[in-house]
Every structure is written in structure tokens, then in C-alpha cells.
Amino acid sequence: MLQITNLKKRFGDKEVISGLNLAVPEHSIFGFIGKNGAGKTTTMKMVLGLLKPDEGEITVAGEKVLYGQTVTNRHIGYLPDVPEYYSFMTAPEYLTFCGEITGMNKNEIIERRRELLELVGLGDEKHRIKGFSRGMKQRLGIAQALLNRPKLLICDEPTSALDPVGRKEILDILLKVREQTTVLFSTHILSDVERICTDIAFLNDGVISMQGKLSDIKAGYRTEEYWLETEKERDAQVLINTFEDCRQIENNKLVLREKDNTIYDVLNYVTNNRIPLLKLERKEPSLESLFMEVVER
């Protein structure tokens, strides 16, 4: 659906994207993960033809994206990180405007507008957009992005500014539209990714450092973690000093990244020295740890 090859972009002397390759398969919910300032927004703007790439090629549904031209955007629904609307309009007026510029017919607009405003909970809103809260603007943003049933829905950090309830609502909407469209969304909230994504890519240092099906990546990532809680803080310190794979999370909590069965050595040590334990837990490899691994590498 979306194919990016060897994309490069620099601002001044700072290279933000340096040879990015990305393929978003059809009907996936694609999580585009990166720290703040990693270049997620920059990449998305280049996909939309709003920023000129220094190098590289982008195709959407097989069509090449050209800077300044907007033909390929007919396939795309876009929700920017901070959506800005004509604030003198009401929500239905704005959706009508959007429908008309994309060439939808009148009945289709009326039908779709009602459906979407209902979906995002703005069905009864009569006021002009000027008075909308941030959450309302974000919801209107989803409605306008979905208006003409795009093949690709691009959302730039749609959940970052919202409270947990608002976040869940938006994630549910994204899950719901999966049958109709491909979803690409950027985020730095990993729990959102784990909740809905089928595919992921990590953006780090201007390149994609890992990409694929979420399940494959998790399965392919063999190392496991153990969480260890000792009764006394002193004992935790002793363990850290003895085993270099141990990391401290809290006063008496440790995390052990498993390599070559170190856990048995640790347990041996615990038994020999009669260290009282409160808890020992084996953790599934989490995206969090994967992400940390990628970023630290």
C-alpha cells in the first residue's frame, strides 16, 4: 500500500531521515514507533507531499508521490498531530467542505457525515469549531480523515494528547476501520501499539532499525526477562554486584535479562547464601524492552 525507498531528509546540517526503507502491507494496522523528535512527522509529511525529500522514492497504492502535487492524496486520509480547521465553520459544515473538495456527491456527503459524526460522538454538536476542546478537535480529525473512505489512513500521534478513555475510544475506532482501510499511525506509546497493531517499525537515528509483523518480531526475539524481588535492599545490591546481567528497577526489585541460563546461577547463589525472596516472575518479552534494546544499540 505504501512503499518508501531510501528516503533522506535534512534540515540545515542535521540529517533527520537518513535512508529510510518502509513497506506498509494492505489491511494492516501499522505502528510507526519512535522517540520524540525521531522524525515520524517529517516522514509522514513527505508521504503526503507536504515536504520535499532530499532523496528517495515514495509510492502510495502504486502511484509515485510528487512534492507539491496532491493526486496521490486521494488515496489517503490524514490526521495531523495538531489538526487545524476553519474555525468559523461548524463540524457538519467542515465535513461538507471536505466532501466537496474530494468530489463526493451530495447524498453521499450527507449520509457519511451523519455516520461519522455519530461515530466520533459529535452528532449533536452545533457550535463552531472555534469553541472546540482538544479532544473534540481530535475526534473531528478522525471523522474528516475517514470521510472519503481512504485506502490508507495516516494518523500522527492520534492518542498522545488524550486521556485513557479518549485513547481507548480512538484505538477502538482504528480497529473498527481495519476492514475498509490500511492504518498507519505513529506513536511513542507502546501499550497502544501492543493493543491494536499487526505490524510495527521502529524509527531510530533516521533509519528503520526493525520492522515486521508484531507476532514475528516478538517470537524472533528470544531473550527473556525475569523480575526478582528480594526482601532486603542490601541483598538486591549484592546480586547486582555479582551478576552483570542484573539491573535495578526499584530499591529491592531487579530485572535479569536471560542469557545462557544465568537464572540458574542466580538461583544457586540465592540458595547458597540463603537470600530471602519475595517474588520471582518470568516476563514475556515486551515491546518496551525491545524498544529499549533497539534504542540503546
Added chain:
Amino acid sequence: MRALLAFMKKEWMEQIRSGRLVILTIIFVLLGIMNPAIAKLTPWLLEMMSDTLAESGMIFNSVTVDAMSSWGQFFKNLPMGLIIFILLESSIFTREYQSGTLVLALTKGLERHKVVLAKAMVLTFLWTVYYWSCFAITYGYNEYFWDNAVAKNLLFSVICWWLFGLWAVMLAVFFSTIAKSNISVLAGTGGVAFATYLISLLPKVKRYSPSVLMDGNSLIYGLEDVQAYTVAIIVTVILCVVCLALSIPALNKKRI
């Protein structure tokens, strides 16, 4: 085509809801009334002041006013109308760059040249309606108080002025597509207009300058021939087209 109409509709709605339409209508209607009113009041004002003037040693014969005085006021006050119009509309593009409202429309597949065309068409329409309303009001009063027949080439002279205004509007559109703020738009438009005024001061190249079109008085008094304006008209029409034509690639290149 529908996209263009939809964008024009949005521009129109913005003119109304921002209050610009009301303000500019009031201004141009007032200008239209002011021209004959000032002409009508001049003798009365002079009479009021005649005592003080006589004391200071100035003596004058009673003045007679006719439609010509009112048309003189018309051409004198028009620049103010045009400047206010450009001033209020100078942010028609830059407002959208600064707030980022164009982003969503463009990413929905609206072609950029339609943004330029829609805004240019709405501005042309507004300028035309305001201008001719102002003209019609002045014309009506003049006809009522005096007789418009004394003014030679009246229609031709006001068409010339309208064309000059249209060019100023196109200049503002062009500068709007390359500038980021409305201050730059005003500076650019004002700068070029001033430059053509300076050119019109040079006798040899005077007839090429669009600002010659503002000299309606020479026409209505019959001091200048209609033919003397031909070159300026052709130049201005070409410049209008050039400004609009350059605006399209300029906006295409712009980082929104």
C-alpha cells in the same frame, strides 16, 4: 470544478463570518456618499469660514460646484478605498499558512492552483462589486443634484481605475503566494505600486505605467485623449495575467 466551487464557497463564508464583508460594504457605501456630499458642502463650508478668511485678507468669489467636483472627489478618495480593501484582504493567504488550515484541504487532494484561483476570483468579485457600488452611489447623487453629462469619457475613466484596482489585487495575490506574513504582502504590493507611480513621473515612459490609469480627472475634463491610455491598459491587463500565472507555480513550491 466542484472542488474550486467548494473552496470559493468557503472563502465567501469566511468573508461573511469574519465581518469583513460588512466592514468593506460600509466603507465603500460611505465613500460613494462622501464624494457628492463633500462637493455639495464645499460652498457652504467656505461661506462658514468666509468671515475668518476675509479677516486674514483672503477674498474669494462664490464658488459654483457641479458633477465635476464630485467626480474629482471620487478619483481622490478611491485610493483610500483600495488601500483599505488590500489591507483587510492581505492576510487571505498568509492567515492559512500561519494557522495551518490549508494542510487538511491539500492533503485531501485539493489542487494548489485551485486555492490560488478561488481566492483570486473571490477577491476580483468583491473588488468589482464594492467599486461599482461606490460608483453607482456617486453617479446617482450626481445625477440628482447636477448633471453627469458634463463629465467626458466618464465610463471609460472609471473602467480604467477599476482595472488599476484589479491589478493591485492581483499583485497582492502574487505576493501572498511567495510571502509568509501579510506585512510582506503589503510591502510588496505597495512597493510595486509606488514604483509604477515613479515611472509615471518620467514623461518618456509614462504611458506604459499602470498608475496612469488612476488619472481619471484628465479624462473627464477632456485634457487627455482616450487613446493616450491604450498602452497602459494593455500593459496592465498583461501584468494582471502575469501576476496570476506566476502565483500558481509559486504556491506549488511553497512549504505549507
